[in-house]
Each structure stands twice: as structure tokens, then as C-alpha cells.
Amino acid sequence: MFLKKFINKPENVVDEMVEGFLAAHSDVVRKLETSRVLVRKEAPIEGKVGLVTGGGSGHKPAFIGYIGENLLDAVAVGDIFASPSAKQIYDAIKACDSGKGVLCVLGNYSGDVMNFDMAVEMARDEGIKVEQVIINDDVGSAPKEKKENRRGVAGEVVVWKAIGAKAAKGASLEEVKEIAERVNNNTRSMGVAHSPCAVPSKMYGGEPTFTLGEMEMEIGVGHHGEPGVKRMQMKTADEITEMLTEPVLKDLPFEKGDRVSVLINGLGSTSLLEMYIIYRKLTQILEDKGISIAISWIGEFFTSLEMGGFSITLTRLDDELEELLKMPARAPLFRYP
Amino acid sequence: MVSSKIVSILQEIVKVLEGKQEELNRLDANIGDGDHGRTVAGAFKNVLKQEKELEGKDIGEALQIIGRTLAFSTGAATGPLYGSAFIEAGKKLKGKEKLSLEDWKEALSGAVEGVKRRGKAEVGDKTMLDTLYPMAKSLEDSIEKGESLKEALLKAKDAAKRGMESTKELVSKRGRSSRLGERTKGHIDPGAASSYYVIETIIKSCLKGE
Numbered sequence: 001m002f003l004k005k006f007i008n009k010p011e012n013v014v015d016e017m018v019e020g021f022l023a024a025h026s027d028v029v030r031k032l033e034t035s036r037v038l039v040r041k042e043a044p045i046e047g048k049v050g051l052v053t054g055g056g057s058g059h060k061p062a063f064i065g066y067i068g069e070n071l072l073d074a075v076a077v078g079d080i081f082a083s084p085s086a087k088q089i090y091d092a093i094k095a096c097d098s099g100k101g102v103l104c105v106l107g108n109y110s111g112d113v114m115n116f117d118m119a120v121e122m123a124r125d126e127g128i129k130v131e132q133v134i135i136n137d138d139v140g141s142a143p144k145e146k147k148e149n150r151r152g153v154a155g156e157v158v159v160w161k162a163i164g165a166k167a168a169k170g171a172s173l174e175e176v177k178e179i180a181e182r183v184n185n186n187t188r189s190m191g192v193a194h195s196p197c198a199v200p201s202k203m204y205g206g207e208p209t210f211t212l213g214e215m216e217m218e219i220g221v222g223h224h225g226e227p228g229v230k231r232m233q234m235k236t237a238d239e240i241t242e243m244l245t246e247p248v249l250k251d252l253p254f255e256k257g258d259r260v261s262v263l264i265n266g267l268g269s270t271s272l273l274e275m276y277i278i279y280r281k282l283t284q285i286l287e288d289k290g291i292s293i294a295i296s297w298i299g300e301f302f303t304s305l306e307m308g309g310f311s312i313t314l315t316r317l318d319d320e321l322e323e324l325l326k327m328p329a330r331a332p333l334f335r336y337p
Numbered sequence: 338m339v340s341s342k343i344v345s346i347l348q349e350i351v352k353v354l355e356g357k358q359e360e361l362n363r364l365d366a367n368i369g370d371g372d373h374g375r376t377v378a379g380a381f382k383n384v385l386k387q388e389k390e391l392e393g394k395d396i397g398e399a400l401q402i403i404g405r406t407l408a409f410s411t412g413a414a415t416g417p418l419y420g421s422a423f424i425e426a427g428k429k430l431k432g433k434e435k436l437s438l439e440d441w442k443e444a445l446s447g448a449v450e451g452v453k454r455r456g457k458a459e460v461g462d463k464t465m466l467d468t469l470y471p472m473a474k475s476l477e478d479s480i481e482k483g484e485s486l487k488e489a490l491l492k493a494k495d496a497a498k499r500g501m502e503s504t505k506e507l508v509s510k511r512g513r514s515s516r517l518g519e520r521t522k523g524h525i526d527p528g529a530a531s532s533y534y535v536i537e538t539i540i541k542s543c544l545k546g547e
Contacts, residue, residue, distance in 0.1 A: 011375070078412050078413070079372065079376070079412060079413070080370075080372070081370045081372070082370075082372060082376065082412055082413040083412050083413050083414070083416075084412050085409060085410050085411055085412035085416055086408060086409045086410075086412075086416070086417065087409040087410050088412070090409075109513065110414050110456070110511065110512045110513065111412070111413045111414035111415075111417075111512075111513075114414060114416075114417035114418070114455060114456070115412060115416065115417060117417075118408060118409065118417060122409075141516060151516070199370055199371055199372060201362065201371065201372075201375075206371075207366070207371075209366050209369070209370055209371050222513075222516060224369075224370045224513065229516075
């Protein structure tokens with residue numbers, strides 16, 4: 001099975017994408033001269049904690065689409081599905097530190113964790129105040145007792161929105177870090193996919209890294225083309241929504257009276273048409289449980305190339321988190337309200 | 338000259354890894370996202386760009402420079418792990434211009450420790466450690482038996498190969514592939530394979546003409 005793509009030489013995919021992105025959004029973003037790091041034009045911003053993230057390419061709008069006002073300051077851009085290098089992350093940290101310190105947020109993947117660790121060490125050696133928070137919201141990837149093994153998935157977007165707002169208010173590094181941890185601890189996600197993605201490796205496309213039978217789907221799917229945890233026959237949108245929401249609700253647990261933000265995240269080739277059908281069922285489930293929805297985001301926020309699938313992310317809110325998530329924000333690929 | 342020998346070994350490594358790129362990508366596609374061949378070949382190609390930095394350095398310094406480039410400029414899990422292996426090996430070879438069997442053993446032990454510490458893996462987790470550790474053990478063994486350097490290196494190379502092959506039946510416990518659990522059985526680990534090819538190339542180059 002070969003998945004076709006509109007690319008030139010496969011080895012130039014990410015660099016060419018970056019060039020195009022810069023051309024389209026040069027009013028907001030610039031690239032460091034000697035490093036594949038994209039930085040907010042105004043960075044470093046006096047009196048504001050710098051916000052750095054990074055990860056593999058192939059997840060658009062993540063990560064670079066979130067660089068902007070009341071959002072992120074710098075992003076280290078890795079190869080497709082691969083962690084950026086420690087040097088890139090270190091360069092990103094330096095580029096947005098105005099003296100108030102830098103918070104790094106990353107998904108729980110061994111490559112990213114190792115490279116961020118080294119970069120943070122290097123930056124600290126130079127006297128830069130840096131902290132990091134590792135996101136691990138994916139219920140599908142490990143049981144609750146092994147939460148430290150869970151992947152970071154779409155929940156990271158909610159973290160970015162919250163810290164973007166908190167940092168913009170002039171909060172200290174410790175305060176911004178606490179918000180990142182609070183959102184992470186109160187967020188749970190779960191995904192499903194029925195068709196794979198392919199890393200561009202040949203002319204005109206690439207082979208998917210897993211195949212599913214014609215009527216199969218996979219629950220607990222990953223964001224890098226790695227298959228998930230349980231494979232089964234396709235079900236209806238309502239049934240699948242129940243299958244994903246139930247473990248998410250149980251895991252925190254979310255309770256009657258809770259207020260939540262909802263993120264329905266398309267993984268790349270799932271239509272908005274489908275996502276609204278899913279959201280319809282989700283609202284019924286939450287109403288039934290006495291859980292109210294303060295904010296909802298439906299669309300593509302953290303994709304996996306052209307994977308056919310979606311994830312549901314719920315975050316339990318308190319007054320402060322709700323206020324932060326509702327703060328206006330503007331970036332090339334994310335706008336609120 | 339030490340550095341010119343090291344540079345020629347690096348060139349050989351790049352050549353071999355480029356030749357093995359498809360195979361390594363395929364191994365990685367089985368249990369990951371299919372890019373390990375490209376990543377590790379690119380990593381060493383990048384190191385070659387630092388050729389000038391290696392001039393006049395002894396073996397220990399050269400390995401640390403190579404390691405730092407690998408660790409900081411590669412990305413993926415490959416960079417930090419290979420980088421740690423070379424840096425820690427290099428630390429054991431301070432001032433050396435020629436290597437004895439004892440030096441080789443020290444270097445490999447260093448590499449094993451570096452990878453263990455950085456990657457938080459154990460032998461048997463289905464990683465490059467399963468290639469490096471048997472090699473280190475084999476060298477220790479050869480020292481005890483009083484074998485010649487050449488004999489010891491050839492034995493160590495075989496031990497590394499068997500270590501790589503042993504990863505086939507292991508269940509992955511570290512890294513992205515660990516998410517797949519039992520599904521990783523029946524597939525050789527790509528990092529174990531690439532580290533074998535790197536070590537095989539180094540040993541072959543060092544023994545050339547002996």
C-alpha cells in the first residue's frame with residue numbers, strides 16, 4: 001500500500017515546509033540563522049517567561065502553528081516524528097530568555113525527553129533559569145499506576161494555551177510551571193484510528209508503518225504512525241465516542257459538577273463532519289454525567305500526517321484555568337476566540 | 338596520524354550505514370516509524386563535517402568530540418544515545434594514541450555505562466545495549482584468557498553480532514517500540530543493528546592490514 005503525497009525530494013520535506021511556513025507567516029515568526037528553530041518575532045519579551053516546545057514534524061498545526069501572542073515563543077523543529085536535537089532546543093531556550101527564565105514543555109517520548117534534558121542542562125550551565133514539564137495525558141498508552149509511561153498527545157495543546165496566557169500576565173517561572181503541571185494533571189485523552197499515516201520516504205509518498213484490515217480500527221493509537229493497543233472492527237461514531245470517553249472519565253476521575261474543556265482533535269484525514277457527530281455524542285455523555293462544558297475546541301490541533309482518526313481530550317477546570325483558556329490568543333494556526 | 342585514521346574510519350562508517358539505510362529503515366518500520374536508517378547515517382555524515390576539529394587530537398579527545406556532535410546535533414533518540422556511548426568511551430581513553438586490549442575493554446564498558454545512564458535501559462530491554470554489552474563482556478573474557486588483541490576483537494565482534502540477533506526474540510521495554518509490547522517479538526531492534534554495523538566497521542578498519 002503506497003500513500004501518495006505532494007512533496008519534492010523526501011529528505012527535503014521538513015526544510016521546504018519551514019520555508020513555506022516562514023513565507024506565509026513572516027509577520028509573526030522568524031527562523032534562527034544557524035538552527036532550525038522558529039521564534040516569535042518579538043522574542044525575547046521583557047518581563048515575560050519564555051515558552052519553548054519542540055517535537056517532530058508531521059503534527060501540524062503543532063508545534064510551529066502555536067507561536068504567537070499569548071501562546072508560544074520558540075519551537076525546535078525536528079524531522080518527521082523525531083525529536084529535535086539538544087542543540088536546537090538549547091538555541092530555542094536562548095532565543096526567548098529575557099532574564100525571567102524559560103519553561104520547556106514536551107511530550108513524554110524518550111527521544112524528546114533525552115534531548116530536552118541535555119539542552120536544559122546546557123542552558124542552566126550558562127546561568128539561564130529553565131524548567132521543564134513533561135506531558136503525559138494519553139490514557140491509552142499505560143495504566144494509571146504507570147502514569148509516568150504515558151504518551152503526551154493532544155493535551156499538550158491545552159497546556160500551551162494556559163501557559164501562553166499565564167506568562168503573558170507576567171507570572172514568574174515557578175507560577176507558569178505550576179500551571180503547566182496543573183493542566184497536565186487534570187487532562188486525560190484517548191484516541192482511535194482506522195487508517196494509518198506514512199512518513200514520506202520515497203518520491204511521491206511513502207509506505208504506511210502499519211496496516212489495518214478494511215473494516216478495522218485501532219483504539220489507543222499513537223501520534224507517530226505506531227499502532228495502538230486494541231484492534232477491532234469498526235463501530236458507529238456513538239459507540240466509539242463512548243469507548244473513548246468512558247476510560248477518560250474514569251481515569252481522573254471526572255465527577256458530577258466538574259467543569260471541563262473539550263478538545264476533539266482530528267489526526268489528519270478525519271473530516272469536521274465526522275468530528276461534529278462525535279462531539280454531539282460527547283455532549284450527551286457529559287450532560288448525562290452532570291459535567292458541564294466551559295470551552296470546546298473541535299478540529300485539527302495535533303495531527304499525525306494523514307492518519308484517519310481522532311482523539312478526545314478533557315481537562316478539568318478551576319476558575320483560574322478557565323480564565324486562562326479563555327484569554328484571547330493569536331498564532332498562525334490557532335486563534336481564540 | 339591518529340586523527341586521519343579516525344576520519345577514514347568515520348568515512349567507512351558513513352559508507353556502510355548508507356548501504357544499510359534501507360534495511361535499518363525497514364527494521365524500524367516494523368516496530369517504530371521507519372526512519373532509523375536515515376537518522377543514523379545522517380548522524381555520522383554530520384560528524385564528518387567536524388573533520389577539522391579532530392586534527393591533532395588523541396583518541397580519547399576525538400571520541401568525545403564525535404560524541405558531543407552526535408549527542409547535541411542529531412536529534413531523535415539516536416543522538417543522545419550514540420553520543421553518550423562515544424563520550425563515555427572517549428573519557429576512558431585520555432591521551433591514548435594507540436589502543437591495547439585493556440583500553441578497548443575500558444572504552445566499551447564506558448560506552449555501555451553511558452548508554453545505560455542516558456537511556457535508562459537494562460540489558461534485555463531490546464536496545465543497542467544488547468549489542469554493546471556482550472561485546473564488553475567478551476573483551477573482559479579475552480583479557481582473562483590472555484588472548485591477543487586481534488583474537489579478542491574478532492571474538493568481540495561476533496559477540497556483538499549475536500547480541501544484535503538476540504534482540505529478535507526480546508520484547509521491547511524502552512523507547513517508542515515498548516508501546517507495542519509483545520508485537521515487537523520476531524523483529525531485530527534497529528538500534529541494536531545499527532550499533533553492530535558501526536562496531537563491525539570500526540573493528541574491521543582497525544584490523545585492516547594485520
